Amino acid sequence: MGLSERITSAEVYRILNPSLRPTVVRLRTDAGTVGLGDTGVSYGAGTEAMPPLLAELLRTAVLGRPLSARHEILLELTYGTFWAKRAGSLFAGAVSAIDQALHDAAARALGVPLHELLGGRVHTRLPVYANGWYFGQHSEEDRLTAARRVVADGHRALKTYPLVRQDEEQRLRHPSPARWDSALLRSAIDHVRRLRERVGDDVRLMVDLGGCVPRDHAPELLGALRDLGVEFAEEPFDPADESSLHWLPTPAPVPVATGERLTGLAAFDRVLRTGAVSIIQPDVCLAGGHGVFQSVAALARGHSIRVSPHNCSSGIGTAHTVQAAAAVPNLHSVETFPYLSAVPGYREILTDPLEPRIEAGLLTVPDRPGIGVDLDDTVASAFLVKRLKERHI
The missing domain is CATH 3.30.390.10 (Enolase-like, N-terminal domain)
Incomplete structure (x- = not known):
């Protein structure tokens, strides 16, 4: 029909x-x-x-x-x-x-596969980075050991959260401005340094700062991340605070990424116009759907900015993200959570999730009808x- x-x-x-x-x-x-x-x-x-x-x-x-x-x-x-x-x-x-x-x-x-309705596929395989590899690890040494296992499994890029703690339900807790102090800054830099030492220089590192960094400590932190070869620093400032993006030097000490908490095309347009963002991160599950996602990608291309879709939900979200990313010429990478299934109590709701198909840091775009799951x-x-x-x- x-x-x-x-x-x-x-x-x-x-x-x-x-x-x-x-x-x-x-x-x-x-x-x-x-x-x-x-x-x-x-x-x-x-x-x-x-x-x-x-x-x-x-x-x-x-x-x-x-x-x-x-x-x-x-x-x-x-x-x-x-x-x-x-x-x-x-x-x-x-x-x-x-x-x-x-x-x-x-x-x-x-x-037809969904990407055919989004303008057609321009990528057959997508570069991905691993997130969630730290779930279930309760000490710094355990997390560093887990990161090494991620690399041994063939992943070539991973993201870390140097400012957060995990609660008993494996949820990430970001610090509030009331909890910020110099010790937190030093421990964050130390975590990334030890992670870099553990995974080696050839692994791509992304750092998520959770919108927590005050301006007075941003230069030192971003400079340290640059020296440690971090590929991008995500959300250094409160995502509602566009003025701090204007405040950043151009170019920033390390490429800045943001966008996971933005909704609607106008919000992305305002952020891209600051000139401070190098990687934009629309979430097809939050930004407004596929039309907004593709519009943001096209707008970013006009600013010579690449797209790294935010993706942190179910395997359905991953499947939609993969189809959307396949049609984006200016793609940077796709966020994935390949280790969630190892968390005690996790139940997989898909018959054929995409995450186990990641090989050597790449995910082949499914060609089954729809999103392929x-x-x-x-x-x-x-x-x-x-x-x-x-x-x-």
């Missing part, structure tokens, strides 16, 4: 895994085609609010509509809901998940929280 297929039902799942608790959606059409989407709000406060919000938007704007109306649906969600016009992460995440699921279903209905109902059924059906009037 193709794009004339009508969306007749939807299922909302809240996945309660250690560390990450994503909310995902599966749409179904009258021809049996499915489409998967991920809200991206899988950590921090707000995860419990996602299922009812997502269900409300599905009920009011999606059910009963044909797949051919996916752009019209997105416009309705943006302009017809009042709050989406200046959406925060929760609302933008729900809209993003719906947009993803519609794109996935449309591609499956047409029998499917839910494992034997696992996902335990996390089902909402089932919605089209109302016939």
Whole structure:
């Protein structure tokens, strides 16, 4: 039936895994085609609010509509809901998940991989970096040993968080301004130095600073990261503080990356115009969906800036990120979490996740219809929280 297929039902799942608790959606059409989407709000406060919000938007704007109306649906969600016009992460995440699921279903209905609907693939294999390799490691020595294992497994790039601590549920806790002191700065530099010594000079290191660094300590920290060969420093300042990006020298001591907490094209435009950002990090699960993601990538290309998609949710989010990144000429790298499955209590919701396919720091873009992955109902059924059906009037 193709794009004339009508969306007749939807299922909302809240996945309660250690560390990450994503909310995902599966749409179904009258021809049996499915489409998967991920809200991206899988950590921090707000995860419990996602299922009812997502269900409300599905009920009011999606059910009963044909797949051919996916752009019209997105416009309705943006302009017809009042709050989406200046959406925060929760609302933008729900809209993003719906947009993803519609794109996935449309591609499956047409029998093509999703990247064909995004302008076509320009990359067959994507450079990736490993995140999450530190989960379950409770001492600095354990984390350094784990990093060495990551390299031994063939990964050529990894990201670390030198300013955070992990709580008992494996969640990252960033320091507040009230907890900042010189000792924290010194321990952060020391962590990156020891990590560099442990993994060697040939491994690419990315550092996430979590938006925690005050201006007076930024020059020393960024300078130290430059000397340690860090590829980029992510979110040195509060992401709501664009003035500090203007304050950075040009070029910055180490390339600066940001964007994971930005929603909507205008926010990315403002950040790119500062001239301080070298790597932009839109999240297809949070920024507003595939249309916003591709627009940000095109805008970045106009500024000679590369794109490294933020990706920290479920395997559905990874699959959408891979399809989106495949169509981006100015791609830097893709964030992945290949070691989440090793965390005690983790339950894999996909029958065929992409992360195990990473080889030598590269991930081949799937060419199956849609995003190339499917839910494992034997696992996902335990996390089902909402089932919605089209109302016939």
